Amino acid sequence: MNAKELQAKIQDYTRYAMILTTVSVFLYIGVAFQHAGKEAIQIFTMMGATVILLGGAAFYILKARKMKKLLQEQDDQ
Secondary structure (H helix, E strand, O other), X not given: OOHHHHHHHHHHHHHHHHHHHHHHXXXXXXXXXXXXXXXXXXXXXXXXXXXXXXXXXXXXXXXXXXXXXXXXXXHHO
């Protein structure tokens, strides 16, 4: 891959991580502050989705870091 493609992928992965983190924050706020009228299964589902989304965000952050290292190695050569 060339440097331009790597830079584009790094930006995409960073955006994916931000979006996943934002959605998980909204779900967590719904769990933390609005218990009235929700059944336990709904709360557990939202918390599970929050954990999965945060895991996805961490995955994309790690991929972006790996791409940044690869890009730096290419620039050093």
